[in-house]
Amino acid sequence: MKESAVKKIAVLTSGGDAPGMNAALRAVVRTANYYDIECYGVREGYNGLINGDFLKMGPRSVKNIINQGGTILKSARSMEFKTKEGRQKAYDHCVRLGIDGLVCIGGDGTFTGAKIFNEEFGIRVIGVPGTIDNDIFGTDNTIGYDTALNTAMDAIDKIRDTATSHNRVFFVEVMGRDAGFIALNSGLATGALDILIPERKDSIDELFTNFRNAEKTGKASSIVVVAEGEKLANVYELAEKTKKDFPDYDIRVAILGHMQRGGSPSCADRVLASRLGYGAVTGLMEGKTNVMAGMRSNDLVYTPIEEAIKKHNEINKDLLLISKILAI
16 A cells, blocks of 8 residues: 555444444554554543543554443533534534544434534545434445344344234334435344335324234234334324224334443444445545445445535335235
8 A cells, every 4th residue: 555645543432322333443543543643532422622632542452342332522502513613613622632533433413523624624524324214325325233133133123022922012113314225134034014214294084994904813912113214103193093003902112212222232233334334444545535334235435525424325126015915
């Protein structure tokens, strides 16, 4: 590899945490070390950049973290970084330390901040997609998605045991404010009767038709998986409406919440995070900037951050049809 375009880099985790962020951080630090690039960790995302909360990191700084959920650098959303004054402070700290490249691990908000910072001050930035929602364009999967999906699946499996024991209907809310990837895939994997997601225009009549069809085939218990961003209604309202039309149903609501964000990352997330962390550093070394490292069809690719933010991964419509066919 020819001479590196960067000599000192910093890495931060920002926005919502995702399992595998630590594995990505580890890959960034150790890849930088391998190529003789100084590396600093920034505590608490962009807040740390503004406050000068930098930590010199080497191979031993990231030992035994590949299997840990969350992020050892801590994560935070920064309102001050949205101001020109805040970003100026951050830049001044980077200049003081001689930082000429920045690896930003996070989602849409993280990448937006990185893009503006690069455009204003010229520091090279590369994004690494760490979010359980899997809604970022330019990578087949985001770091944390596979783990969150498996957590949701395990939880729904356990809920099903209760549902079948008592002939109950469960409305299970999973994470996904703007994206239904977790709902769709965990619903298909657990044999849900219906899956409600923000990307599709759902109707209460269709849901009730599915309940009636299930009754005809002798289904006594059912699971309906609902993404938190479902536009039709929230889980409690859906349960209420269903109770009015089906008064004999024993209906329960379960909200999985932040348990989906925690836990030890899956093998897939650890490998993905390792590849993307490596790709972020080598990308900076090659002079790339304002791009996101991603994996598409098992190849490392770089997507302009603007594109990664504006476009979104599409829901697989075949999966919606398959889940419907297999649910009865």
